[in-house]
Amino acid sequence: MPVPSLRAIGSVQRGAPTFFTVDGVVISAFAGESVACALWAAGMRELxxxxxADLPRGMFCLMGSCQECLVWVGLRKLPSCQVPVSEGLAVETLPHRERPRG
Structure with missing residues (x-):
């Protein structure tokens, strides 16, 4: 069942509509919003x-302090709440990047 959109339409100034990828999946967003907020709006809660304890982790403080929303952006592991979305940005979740391959 699709997740309903949580975006506030018309009442907030936003950047241009754009797309970025997370683990190879295309996500629609607005330029300049954080990756964490774009993922939340797209229905992705677990990162x-x-x-x-193998418990799900995702967005928590949304200000870069807790490190719960870590993702890979290029060669750097960063809190997704501190990474602005830009056209063509490629993001990988920790399980996707760090899973054993072979």
């Missing part, structure tokens, strides 16, 4: 699982 990784905790190392000890």
């Amino acid at each position: 990784r699982h905790s190392p000890r």
Whole structure:
């Protein structure tokens, strides 16, 4: 079942509509909004699982302090709440980038 849009339409000034990828999946967003907010609006709540209890982790503080929303952007592991969306941005979740291959 599709997740209904959580975007406020018409009442907020936004950047240009754009697209970026997460684990190879195309996500629509607005330029300049954080990757975390774009993922939340797209219905993606889990970004990784905790190392000890294997519990789902996602957005928590949304200001870069907690490190719960870490993602890979290029060669850097960054909090997704601190990464602005831009056209063609490629993001990988930790499980996607760090899974064993072979």
